[in-house]
Amino acid sequence: MSNVHVMDHPLIQHKMSYIRDKKTSTKDFRELVDEVGMLMVYEVTRNLQLEDVEVETPITTMTAKRLSGKKICLVPILRAGLGMQEGVHKLIPAARVGHIGLYRDPETLQAVEYYAKFPADIEDRDILVIDPMLATGASAVEAITAIKKRGANKIRFVCLIAAPEGVEALQKAHSDVDIYIAALDEKLDEKSYIIPGLGDAGDRLFGTR
Numbered sequence: 001m002s003n004v005h006v007m008d009h010p011l012i013q014h015k016m017s018y019i020r021d022k023k024t025s026t027k028d029f030r031e032l033v034d035e036v037g038m039l040m041v042y043e044v045t046r047n048l049q050l051e052d053v054e055v056e057t058p059i060t061t062m063t064a065k066r067l068s069g070k071k072i073c074l075v076p077i078l079r080a081g082l083g084m085q086e087g088v089h090k091l092i093p094a095a096r097v098g099h100i101g102l103y104r105d106p107e108t109l110q111a112v113e114y115y116a117k118f119p120a121d122i123e124d125r126d127i128l129v130i131d132p133m134l135a136t137g138a139s140a141v142e143a144i145t146a147i148k149k150r151g152a153n154k155i156r157f158v159c160l161i162a163a164p165e166g167v168e169a170l171q172k173a174h175s176d177v178d179i180y181i182a183a184l185d186e187k188l189d190e191k192s193y194i195i196p197g198l199g200d201a202g203d204r205l206f207g208t209r
């Protein structure tokens with residue numbers, strides 16, 4: 001699992017315990033997902049390129065570092081990805097945001113794209129695909145296939161909780177994609193919910209059922 005990064009920082013684990021708790025309110029759930037998204041960005045962006053810049057401090061001049069290299073595009077998978085994308089965007093505010101929506105065809109059980117909108121220069125950007133749950137992996141695989149079709153080739157996948165089945169499916173389909181997760185859970189149940197998981201991430205983020 002060399003391209004899988006489990007971010008088990010104590011702060012992330014602490015917040016994840018509340019995110020998983022069914023007693024956590026919608027408001028707190030949204031805030032916590034936002035915060036964990038922010039904490040995860042720290043590690044996800046560890047290898048971004050820097051360049052030297054001359055800066056004048058109130059005391060003297062110095063050579064400091066600023067981000068250079070390829071610009072970033074966030075792609076939340078609708079709808080639960082929206083809730084997690086906000087935290088990520090706070091730390092990378094200049095990132096563009098594409099969106100992709102997929103539904104599961106009841107007959108073929110395949111993920112089918114129903115909405116996609118990306119920045120015109122997507123092929124020149126590093127992509128962070130965001131979805132809190134990596135369950136069967138079908139949506140993630142399809143979303144990344146759709147993004148690659150538009151010319152992007154440096155793609156990372158960021159989620160809160162993954163099932164081993166989802167990780168395996170994503171690795172099989174897109175072995176070049178690094179996967180960043182806050183927790184690797186046990187398995188899927190018969191309805192493809194992650195066990196122990198957190199329930200339905202979209203419903204818990206938006207207070208629906």
Ligand code: URA
Nearest residue numbers: 133135193194200201
């Ligand atoms: N999507 C969710 O929101 N929860 C799961 O457990 C699996 C997929």
